[in-house]
Amino acid sequence: MSVDRVEEVASGGTAEAVTTAALTYYPIAPGVRLNVRSGPGTGYPVVRVLAEGAKVPIYCQTPGTSVTGPYGTTNIWDNIADGQFVSDSYVRTGSDGYVTSRCA
DSSP states (O other), rough: OOEEEEEEEEEETEEEEEEEEOOOOOEEEEEEEEESSSSSTSSOOEEEOOOOEEEEEEEEEEEEEEETTTTTEEEEEEEEEEEEEGGGGBBBBBBBBSOOOBBO
16 A cells, blocks of 8 residues: 655745655565565566565556465565565455556
8 A cells, every 4th residue: 555645845935745655565474485576476487585574565566376375365466676576465465456556
């Protein structure tokens, strides 16, 4: 879930509203070392492994391989960095659906 923050910025004696997106980090399932893949599916290579207790940002989400994990079965994959995806079934987002925009 992304939250927008509005700040007042002085500009030539007037105030302008500037919106900046606040990044939310979500915890992965307890006791899990999670594979991070280069694409949204189990057929993509593992590029790294997240340590137990890690928290991840979700920049966008996309459909991919269906995976069953601690938080249910889903085909939603979370983009956590450029070219890095994890199954949403291992990320505690508080939702069974999309929590941010779909990846382009």
